[in-house]
Amino acid sequence: MENYQERNADFLRSVRQWQERGRALTGRPLSMRTAVRKALYGGAPRFYITREHVWKKMRERRRRLPPAEKPHRRAMWDEIERALESRQRHMPDESRWEALDYVLCCHNPSGFFITEPYALRLVYNEMRKRDSNDQKSDRKQ
Numbered sequence: 001m002e003n004y005q006e007r008n009a010d011f012l013r014s015v016r017q018w019q020e021r022g023r024a025l026t027g028r029p030l031s032m033r034t035a036v037r038k039a040l041y042g043g044a045p046r047f048y049i050t051r052e053h054v055w056k057k058m059r060e061r062r063r064r065l066p067p068a069e070k071p072h073r074r075a076m077w078d079e080i081e082r083a084l085e086s087r088q089r090h091m092p093d094e095s096r097w098e099a100l101d102y103v104l105c106c107h108n109p110s111g112f113f114i115t116e117p118y119a120l121r122l123v124y125n126e127m128r129k130r131d132s133n134d135q136k137s138d139r140k141q
Contacts, residue, residue: 003048011112011119012126014039036119044109047080051100054080076113083107 018038022030030038047054060066061077069077080103087099087107094102112119 003050007044007048007112007114008122010045011039011114012122014042014044014112015123018042032123033120036116036123039112040114040116040119041111044112047076047104047107047109049104051097051104054100054104055097058084070115072113072115076109079109 015032015035018035019029019032022028022035029035057077058081061081065074083103084096084099087102088094088096091099091102114122
């Protein structure tokens with residue numbers, strides 16, 4: 001995953017948005033676990049990987065699926081493959097590189113393709129950083 005910092009920032013932003021939606025609807029934010037789940041499976045802006053990496057991995061996967069591949073990674077590669085096949089069916093004159101560029105640029109993935117424990121760890125680490133920064137700013141005043 002080449003752009004994991006950008007992915008993590010987008011994921012944390014999505015969690016905050018889900019909490020705000022909950023607050024707007026019910027008057028209180030969603031529980032952290034619920035907001036994380038909604039963010040995980042509520043779609044992502046993009047795949048956060050380069051086309052060279054995708055191309056290399058897809059070539060490897062055509063020869064042999066990795067036996068110990070994590071389920072969330074397998075789901076990501078399967079979704080990329082389906083989106084690429086769909087693009088090529090609809091635009092047969094496009095080269096595979098062009099189709100892949102289109103998928104990576106314009107296809108909205110179904111989720112962030114990270115595990116829930118990792119996602120919760122990201123959120124709690126971010127909260128810990130924010131609390132630490134708040135305490136530092138309180139000391140300065």
